[in-house]
Amino acid sequence: MKLSRRNFLKLGAATATLVSLGSKTTTLKAFGREKLKEGGQGISLTGKKLKKINSTCLMCGVTDGITGFVKDGRLVKIEGNSKHPNNRGKICAKGQAGIQYLYDPYRIKYPMKRVGKRGEDKWERITRDEALNIVAEKIKEIQKKKDAGKIAIHKGRDRDKTILKRFGKAIGTKHTFNHTSICEASLKVGYETSMGADIDMADVAKSKYTILFGDNVFEASYMSVPMSQRIMDARAKGAKLVVFDPRLSHTAGQADNWFPVKPGTDGAVLLAMCNVLTSKNKVPAAGKKFINEWSNYPYDKLVKHLKKFTPSWAEKISGIKAADIERITIEFAKAAPKCCARGYNGLSNSVNGAMNARNLTLLNALVGNIDEEGGFCLPKGGKAGKVKPDPTDPEGDFPIKDIDHEWFPLASHHAYHLLPDYVEESGYNIDLYMIHMYNPIYSNPDVKRWREFMYDTKKLKYIVDFSPFWSETAVEVADLIIPDVTYLERLAVSAMPSADQMPFLQLYQPIVEPMYESSSVYDNYFEIARKVGGETAKYFKTRSLDAYQKEVVETEWGKGSWKKIKEEGVIIPTIEGKKYKAYDELTEAERDKLRKYHTYSKELKKEDIAEMKEKEYKFPDGDGPILDDKGKETKGVVRDGKYYKGFTTETGLFTIYAESWKEEGHSALPDFKEPEPTKGKKNDELILITGKPNVHTQSRTANVAWLMEIVGFNPAWINPKTAKAKGISTGDEIIIESGKAAKKMKCYAYVTEGINPDCIFVSASLGHWKYGDLASKGLVKEEGKQRKMFDASKDFPAQELEKGFGRKTTTSNRMYPFGVNKGTPVNTGGFANEKVNPIVKNWEDKTVVGYSPNPIMESSKKYTDPVGGEYAWSNTLVKVRKA
Ligand code: SF4
Structure with missing residues (x-):
């Protein structure tokens, strides 16, 4: 039977049913396939044994355990890893579609140096060594001037906690930025204030x-x-x-x-x-x-x-x-x-x-549920170890960091969506700006502001992007691209909290070899540090990334843990003499023993107290928090003369009255203030809200065909009451307009009771103007002009076509592992609706683009939580009318 994608999906459904009836082998054989010996739930397409590798998904930040099946060096299937205590063998559609993320024809294949101006899209192919030398030389030059703050590193969703920090410190900069303020920074600050941990489980x-x-x-x-x-x-x-x-x-x-x-x-x-x-x-x-x-x-x-x-x-x-x-x-x-x-x-x-x-x-x-069984629990994650020597905190001037702190003194996760404002306010320009897993000119609110900032060669003198894909940022503004690998080709260690209240550690490991001339950004940091030499290289002496990560695991988890984590993709700590187990190796009774509750009320042992004293921790006179030697972090609490683990808050207790908030002019006690930007909302205004649909991430999945087939279009949700008042019906083209600068977007309306009448909802993730053929549909209008889609097949004649995947990378003849299923009606953003569907004839229809609300989002200090630093995605007021 020829295996089209549709047949494959049908077969998948049939197989699932039959497997549940318990007649696995014969049934699968009847379909001409055999059950994978190793994988259990896998299907071999050829009858050949497939190689199986356990790793971790990073299609989104949840980081579930996955198992990749490899045939002749190619990844052919991704499943959930049943050894992982969080997802227990289950993954979502995004996770399964990781295969298309890996084999996306819009991967950047070689290191590229811009030869024209930013925005001109003219490139020269160079070698990795040449590219790394450029970066190393720039770092050396800046270091010579003793102004390492001129180097900034900005990362997006990256779960490795050790390498970037190490690299930043080693080259001497404190300007290492994250993307948390466009995610959940304020949630973290609120939680940290009350209970110390920045997330619940x-x-x-x-x-x-x-x-x-x-x-x-x-x-x-x-x-x-x-x-x-x-x-x-x-x-x-x-x-x-x-x-x-x-x-x-x-x-x-x-x-x-x-x-x-x-x-x-x-x-x-x-x-x-x-x-x-x-x-x-x-x-x-x-x-x-x-x-x-x-x-x-x-x-x-x-x-x-x-x-x-x-x-x-x-x-x-x-x-x-x-x-x-x-x-x-x-x-x-x-x-x-x-x-x-x-x-x-x-x-x-x-x-x-x-x-x-x-x-x-x-x-x-x-309600008395803090860290109780069935309640609101503190996170219990495993720890990654530290590799010595560990670089110390850099000294010198770091004006961008200073402004961030001055504007948002309590925002421990910072407010780096305001980087353009920080640079402007400080007058301190960045000479070398390195980004990875981040597409700032698409993902941030008020895209225009970010684009202007990134086109400005004074403010950002040289931009290095480690993107694996031709994203908006890579195409338009990067000066040098050193293509990163995807998470399916990468080695990294990550500690995440456990949904099952038991600590564990997980590993990303290459399921396939890095494709083309891509290389892991972490490997590149190692290599750049060595090329910089001197003090910087000292912290990257470990011969390879592999050896470094082994040390990260084994210093904390002991000998043998590296082998186990490589095999299972995950390790769970000691239980009754056996050092590590995977989730599916534990009995329910063992799991119950491993689950931890009431961690805050644990009394400290005598030896713990002695160790704390040896480390010169600061003990209170009487009751109060025990602080580390620098007097910064809470390590325990003394209560009624007894020593407890407590909460890692400023008081060592669950903090209802926050002195630190009072000192900065905010309410010390729980309180409520209506959000200023939406407080005076007029009747003809709506609050624009946004969010991710189930099959997409913020910015990285819009070129994945399987996911675009499910959600490839995102009309604006509007309540019938509101729509009626504005004469809008489902399927109408509408204009959404925000702010004094009158930022506008045009999109289709979807009238539904499923939204608050004061709001309009446009999902994020779609509406790229770059990022590949499906993501941008080759047809995004900007400033009245049609933007010509970047065409990899023309601009890079030297590119190799991938074996078995066909083709020129155009929408019409793009092929996928199981064939193209043309003509499937597109799903209308999660809701099938006969009135919206006719707009979209099929999911590959070039006239249908998704929309990004980011360009019309207001962004400034006013739209940022003054305490938590998070960007206020739900505080933009808009006016809506029929186009
Ligand atoms: S994409 Fe899905 S499977 Fe992968 S980590 Fe996120 S939620 Fe888990």
Whole structure:
């Protein structure tokens, strides 16, 4: 049978059914295939044994365990790794489509040096060695001038915690930037303030009542695959799910109750819930005990503070009925302590985001569920070890870092979406700007501002992009490209928190060899450091990246751990004499033993205290936090004369009263302020909200055919009431306009009850003007002109065509491993709708482009949470009209 992609999918479905009937081998043989001996669930397309490698997915930041199957050096299938404690063998559509990400015809194949001006798209192919020499020479030149702050490194979603920091310190710069402020920076700051950890690991599997605030966990939020499967397991046993989200996401659609809360007002609902608990005497005894014994604010005083936040007050702000707030709160408290409220971007991406996150932790604390089984748990991740010598913190002037700190002193994860503003304010230009896994001129809000900044050769003198793909940033503004590998060709170690409350460590390892002349950005940092020489090279003496990562694992996990992690892709620590196990090797009883709760209340052992004293940690006189030798980090707490692990907060306790916030002019206690940018919203204005659909990441998946076939078009969601007032129907072209500068976008309308009438929703991920043929459909209009799509086949005649994949890289004859399924109607952003579908004849239709809302998003200090530093994605007001 010739295997078309459609047949393959049909076969997959049939196979799954038959496997569940328990007649695996004969059934599969009847289809002319045989079950993989090693893989268990795999299908061999040829009857030949396939090589199987366990690794970690990085199509998105959830980082689930995967198993890659390789035939003749080619990756032919990706499955979930059942040895991984988080995803337990399951992965999402993005994870499976990683194969097309790897074999994307728009990979950058060779190091390239720009020969024209930025934007001219003219290149010269050079060797890797030449490229690395250019970077090393520039670093040396800057180092000679003793102004290493002129070097900046900006990374996107990269889970390796050790190499970039090491590289930055070794070359002498503190200007190492992240992308967290366009993600969940304020959530982290709010959580850190209350409980020390920057993320929760709610025990949703054992929770009987889960409430989600702005957390679209069934589609794209943090821990989506691990959490959604556990929520569904709990639902099957009768657990309730309640969702607060302005939009009827897939998660909201699965819930018992969906409340379309007005963006940026979740914090008011949360305080009103706290008020219901205290004013109606619904706080469980365990909650009162926790507040009195483990928080820094007495329960009685807290009750007084919460008095003003009544449900009717919250109703006026949030649009959620007071009666609903009361009912949900009482149901929630009844399930305590096996209940949890969780939040994500929707909770925090507003100018009051960090406070909203604090309010959420307070609700959890009041029901006494902090780090309880079935409750709101602290993360339990494994640790990666440190390789010595470790470079010390660089000294000198770092004006960009200083401005970030001056503007947002409490934002521990920074606000680097404002980099153009920081450079302008400081007048301090960057001579060498290196980026990896980041596409700033597409991913940031107010794209125009970022584009102007990156075209400016004074502000950013030389840009090196380690992108594996021809992204907007690579094509338009990079001066030098040293193509990185994808996560399927990379070696990296990453420690993530566990959805099962047990520590583990995971590994990314090459499933296939690096393609073309791509090379791992980490390898390149090693190589550049060696070329720079002197002090810088000292920290990269380890012969290879492999040897370095081995040391990272074995210094923390002991001998033999490297071998085990290479085999399994993951290791879970010591249990009854056996040093490491994978998840599927553990019995349920062993898993129960490994699950950790109440970690904060663990008393410190005598030897721990002795070790702390030896390290010169600072102990309080009487009760208080134990600080490290620098007096910065909390390492424990003394309570009633006893020594505990405590919370890693400024007080060592669960912090309700935050002195640090007061010092910076913010409310020390949980509070609520309406977001200033949307507060005075006029009747004809709407709040533009955004989010990711289930099969896409923020910016990297729009050239993946399987995913574009599912969601390749993203009309703007608008409520029928609002649409009627504006004379808009589904399928109409509309103009969305923001701000004084009148930034505009044109797109199609999708009229649906599934959105708050005050909002309009445009999903992120699509609307590229570069990034490959499918992502940009070769036809994005900009400033009235048609932008000619970058054509790799013309511009790079030397490129090799991949064996077995055909072709010139044009939409019409692009081929995929299982053939092209032409003419499939496109899915309309998650909702099939007969009125929208006719707009889009088929998913490869060149006239249909997705839209990115980023260019019309307002961005400045005003649209940034002054505490958490997160960009306020849900605070832009727009006007909408029929085109
Ligand atoms: S959620 Fe999907 S894309 Fe993200 S890591 Fe897991 S499998 Fe990969």
